[in-house]
Amino acid sequence: MTRRGWVLFTLMAFLWGIPYLMIKVAVEGVSTPVLVFARTAVGAAILLPLALRRGGLRPLVPYWRPLLAFAVIEIVVPWWLLADAERHLTSSLTGLLIAASPIVGVVVARLTGAGEQLGTVRWVGLGVGLVGVVVLAGPGLTGGDPWAIVEVLVVAVCYATAPQIAARKLADVPSLPMTAACLGFAALVYAVPAGLTWPSALPSTPVLAALAGLALFCTALAFLVFFALIREVGTSRALVFTYVCPAVAVTAGVLLLAEPLTVAIVVSFVLILAGSVLATAARKAKQEQPVPAVPA
Template sequence: MTRRTWLLFAAMSLIWGVPYLLISAAVAEVSPAMVVFSRTAIGAVVLLPFAWRQLRAVWAHRWPVLAFSLLEMVGPWFLLSDAERHLSSSLAGLLIAFAPVLALVVARVIGLERRIGGLRVLGLVIAVGGVAALGGGGMESSGAWPVIEMLLVAVGYAIAPQVAAVKLREVPALPMTAVCLTVAALISAPFAAVRWPSAPPSLTAVGALVLLGLLCTALAFLLFFRLIAEAGPARATAIAYVNPVVALALGVSLRGEPLTLLIGVGAVLVLAGTFLATRRSPHELAPPIPAEATTSGGASRV
């Protein structure tokens, strides 16, 4: 990869490792619905001008686009924000690292993945063990429901790319993302209005919401599509292995979140298992998915 590509990769690894920290700061003062509405509305306003001329292609696939928006943005971002009212940002980031493993299983079930060899099966088992360790640590401090919410987030992130691969292959990624953000903002708006803060949020919370929308949503997708164009979808989604490490480092260093032995072991197991499970050999090639139809497929994104 070129120096420019490495810079894009580093930027994306950082940008998609930061949201957990920002969400944790925001939900201390505003509702999860407000977090979803703020970031999607800001992201839509920024991206729509770049996608305006291609919106007709998205409208022709409006129902799959709606499904993708619900599975990729509305549902996961609400559940993630709600879970982070009880879980540490670092633990949330580590649990979402399980999403590429679930995506592999879903792809195999619906036939997009032809074969899963022995080493990849071992990776699945290791990753599940890591999730069990992380989930056990999380349930000790916050109860079962926030951990279940994070696993549901991972399920949404696993299914959404398959919807894109099967139903949205011909839709350009940037306008599709802009429309999905618009749909998500419209869906979340009434829920955000009902749970409007009784007192004005602090500058910290407002800043977190603005950064979520501008940096971690609008700019993130623009850079990610550029990274896909320069490095290809397979290399681009390798950020899935770096984002959780960034989330863990930021949570521990900036918010003083605990780094227990159980969390450390679970993190290593999830990341190692995900690497093995999603690693391809020459005998395990899946049908190619065009870069134009790739959103964040497989990457650990928020």
């Protein structure tokens, strides 16, 4: 993987590893609809003026169907499920379960004929990473809330499916207006539910800070980096950053929320990170397949 690819990979691991901590803090003070609405509305408010300045939203019109599908699968459904699940699960366990996304992504790519070929080393990397997730999440699965765990696993499927839509159906769509439009649509979906469950008093400072961080960094900035990463390294390889996100999520949970740090966590960290390196290993030139690009 290129140096730029590694920079984007590392940045995404942080930007989508830290949200679990912020969501855990935010759900203590606001409802799920308010959380999702705040995140999407602020993100759209930041990105929409930039998109309009760079050509507007008109180029999106021919792609409204895949755009709608992407918005629903990447934002509308999973962000509700994540927030609802974290009312019952630790931020660490939530982040760990999301690490199933790269495995699901490989299956989706194969079933839909995305064309990304995986060599032996990358298959081994995916396997090692999955073992790390199982070692760490296994004990939590037996003691956690079953429905909340199902919600997070559905999120993992969504996060594995949406990039395939972006890579195959939205390859000619500029990422900035696309992201702004998707966030704006999601904000409209949640506007009424948020209004009906709006807090009667101003939330605490930590809750407000968590909402701001989710909107500014984990949403507006993260989506731009996400599309750049897909263009740089391909869909299946890009999704492997979710193997590192659990390490970020657990570290943040342990340091800031006093969530438990066990031997299993340490061992799993090693497996997850090793799997990430192997799964993102470069293939020989003759084995490379063209990857649909998402213009920045």
